[in-house]
Amino acid sequence: SQQGEEDPQALSIQEGENATMNCSYKTSINNLQWYRQNSGRGLVHLILIRSNEREKHSGRLRVTLDTSKKSSSLLITASRAADTASYFCATDNQAGTALIFGKGTTLSVSS
Amino acid sequence: NAGVTQTPKFQVLKTGQSMTLQCAQDMNHEYMSWYRQDPGMGLRLIHYSVGAGITDQGEVPNGYNVSRSTTEDFPLRLLSAAPSQTSVYFCASSTTYSGQRSGNTIYFGEGSWLTVV
Numbered sequence: 001s002q003q004g005e006e007d008p009q010a011l012s013i014q015e016g017e018n019a020t021m022n023c024s025y026k027t028s029i030n031n032l033q034w035y036r037q038n039s040g041r042g043l044v045h046l047i048l049i050r051s052n053e054r055e056k057h058s059g060r061l062r063v064t065l066d067t068s069k070k071s072s073s074l075l076i077t078a079s080r081a082a083d084t085a086s087y088f089c090a091t092d093n094q095a096g097t098a099l100i101f102g103k104g105t106t107l108s109v110s111s
Numbered sequence: 112n113a114g115v116t117q118t119p120k121f122q123v124l125k126t127g128q129s130m131t132l133q134c135a136q137d138m139n140h141e142y143m144s145w146y147r148q149d150p151g152m153g154l155r156l157i158h159y160s161v162g163a164g165i166t167d168q169g170e171v172p173n174g175y176n177v178s179r180s181t182t183e184d185f186p187l188r189l190l191s192a193a194p195s196q197t198s199v200y201f202c203a204s205s206t207t208y209s210g211q212r213s214g215n216t217i218y219f220g221e222g223s224w225l226t227v228v
Contacts, residue, residue: 042219042222045217
């Protein structure tokens with residue numbers, strides 16, 4: 001069963017614009033991770049935010065976490081065509097034995 | 112920098128055939144797992160292993176078998192392929208089992224595209 005659900009399912013923007021993707025989850029978490037998947041490739045870890053953190057930055061990425069709303073957002077600033085990919089949030093399952101992924105947001109950045 | 116290596120990249124099987132998807136990692140990771148990715152379904156966990164000799168089922172284990180005889184290798188066996196097993200399969204690894212709740216990064220292979228006809 002899905003723990004995280006991303007929104008929107010698809011997002012199309014122009015280069016230079018900001019892209020915001022949201023993730024909602026169902027149960028309490030210790031941390032939440034975001035991954036990126038280029039077409040035809042494996043997933044690559046982007047950033048991790050722990051439950052006691054509210055915001056985290058990595059380059060052009062900004063992740064926020066609101067544990068009261070059970071939601072997280074990923075902001076990509078000044079998007080580039082190379083940011084075109086699918087983005088997934090992931091949280092650990094209740095047993096702590098695996099990462100559970102959402103269905104992803106497909107981002108398309110046109111030049 | 113091999114990381115997680117999956118073979119084959121592409122495979123076509125006939126219904127009822129069996130095959131093994133290979134996965135090897137060179138990072139000395141204790142934890143390894145297999146996911147399948149289907150359109151509109153995201154990634155679903157098939158099986159995982161917290162160390163050599165230890166395996167357990169994930170969300171969708173039926174029709175698949177795994178073993179972990181060494182730290183490096185975690186093959187996924189399809190016992191009798193069915194069209195419903197047409198999917199993209201990803202192997203992944205991370206440092207330690209206890210790390211999932213601590214937020215260890217998972218490293219993914221490049222995927223194996225399987226079509227069952």
